[in-house]
Amino acid sequence: MSETVKYVSAKTLTELGTSLFVKGGLLEEDAQVVAQDLVAANLRGLDSHGVSRIPMYLTRIRKGVVNPNPDIKIENITAAVSKVDGDDGMGFLAGHKAMDEAVRLAGQSGIGLVGVHNSTHYGMAAIYVMEAMKKGFISMAYTNSSPAIPPWGGRTAYLGASPFAAAVPSGNETPYVLDMAMTVIARGKIRLAATNGESIPEGLALDRDGAPTTNASKAFEGVCLPFGGAKGSALAMLMDLLSGVLTGANYGGDVKSLYFDHSEPQNVGHLFIAIKPDLFVSKTEFENRMDDFVRRTKSLPKAQGFDEILIPGEPEERKAAKRLETGIPISLNVIKELEHELARYGLDSLAL
Structure with a gap:
């Protein structure tokens, strides 16, 4: 197992998200809908739109800019x-x-x-x-x-x-x-890279001064291309x-x-x-x-370097099937943020 991620089941993450959103003020039925949607993004490999966003959503509810x-x-x-x-x-x-x-x-x-x-x-x-x-x-x-x-x-x-x-x-x-x-890249992916202390490839973003950057934190404060x-x-x-x-x-x-x-x-x-x-x-x-x-x-004939031609959505479906079996990889930094929210609301720790 990687030293930078933990594998968590979709069921556990859905229950965690539901509990947190209920504590945040949502009705249980609504909380479950939001949690399921976030975990669905993780399952399909769109981790930038998954459970890593829970702390941000809860902050917006607490700040009064989202009606629970x-x-x-x-x-x-x-x-x-x-x-x-x-x-x-x-x-x-x-x-x-x-x-x-x-x-x-x-x-x-x-x-x-x-x-x-x-x-x-x-x-x-x-x-x-x-x-x-x-x-x-x-x-x-x-x-x-x-x-x-x-x-x-x-x-x-x-x-x-x-x-x-x-x-x-x-x-x-x-x-x-x-x-x-x-x-070129979803802004949430830049934010996730910044959370994990990772750099991003060239050509994706500019910093706040309009200069090209590979620093994810500076890119998140600047603009995507x-x-x-x-x-x-x-x-x-x-x-x-x-x-x-x-x-x-x-x-x-x-x-x-x-x-x-x-x-x-x-x-x-x-x-x-x-x-x-x-x-x-x-x-x-x-x-x-x-x-x-x-x-x-x-x-159709395949280009060099390709084993098959995929229909849009097919790679995500395959990843979802795999992650349902193996669990979803969640970075330790994201887990730390989720643990902080659990502690804030007096909920049990993930204990991973």
Whole structure:
């Protein structure tokens, strides 16, 4: 076993997270939802969006900028459109309610569009599209987030990392699950590297003075760089327009920092889309076509250095299966932070 990590079961981490969020003021049902979503991120290898964020979320609840018991309201706008007010609660809760509503609308009208305002950071974006996919729907999830990258040509954090997620169900083959930030690297990964005292590769971020850096702490205080240069910056801008400007949420650099700004709630915006897959062809034909597409893709000639062609989401599914067996590797620094929160609330130690 590595000297820098401990392996913890998904069950233990879920119970730990649930207990901490209940102590933080959430209803047990809501606490379990948030904990399960965080552990799901760890299982899929997105450790930056997993249990390492629990102390930060609890801090925001204690500071009064996250409502532990939100009254989340859904307002129907048209036959295919609804609006969700997250009441400054945990974004996970608003996110699930919004995607559930999008699926409901799509079941009736073929497509469902749901905008969310007064939300907060909602964790791993794949959670929501996977939820819709399991119910048989194609889906997309947009969100804005606190400033992380400059517009192309700028040096000031203005646009969010703003991940985009999409999922397309299949029949018997691997489904398509995309979850990607607009940055070269997710900002949470830089934060995790800073927590663990690790450096980052060149070309990922600038420090607060606009200079390239491999120091994770300086990078976290500075700005991330958009993937694909101007293209990534343009997509991050689109995410802010659709998730912030369109929904009535904050936008244009006004979403408050998760870590550095406890002055007021974030008012993050999300936009969820669900689509029935049998709008143009039958459900059976769609699934057959999807399966055929996956088989064609995976049977294509491989480039040098590659053993197989993977469908988006496939590496994460494999990692999740492995981590369910081996446990989830949690760094000792993250464990230390979690132990501190357990002690704060008088809960039993992890005792690892």
